Amino acid sequence: MSLGTKLKQLRQNKNWSQADVAYKLDVSQPAYNKWETDQTKPSLDNLGKIAEAFEIEIQDLFANEGNVIISNNTFENSNIVYPKDSTVNIQSPELLQSILKNQEQISKLMENQSKLIEKLLKK
Structure with missing residues (x-):
């Protein structure tokens, strides 16, 4: 279908x-x-x-x-x-690996953003 x-x-x-x-x-x-x-x-x-x-x-x-x-x-x-x-x-391991890689990059960006916000708040 x-x-x-x-x-x-x-x-x-x-x-x-x-x-x-x-x-x-x-x-x-x-x-x-x-x-x-x-x-x-x-x-x-x-x-x-x-x-x-x-x-x-x-x-x-x-x-x-x-x-x-x-x-x-x-x-x-x-x-x-x-x-x-x-x-x-859409069911390929390569696509899943690519999605996981993107998720890791997003997590790192969010972590860096949080650190930057903490530093800005301390000033």
Whole structure:
């Protein structure tokens, strides 16, 4: 089952229109329609919003699909570090390592920010 088919099924199970879902996700109805008709794929941020709106886990959006392939344009507006010239398997160990690396970097930045704030408060 494609992601678009899954989105349509989830929407219909809730008795929502495409406009209803688009409003909940803060996207246009035509943009949502493109996801539901598999013309485009939602970004990672929008996948999170979709899962939240339908009260499911993100991986449930891809159930019954086996390995899910997402093109790099899905990652363009995110901070995920990954080679731009390759296709990403969402279940790949490389992607998980990349996410973990990003999380470590975020943690270090937050730690440094906390230290800086402490120093500023002491002045």
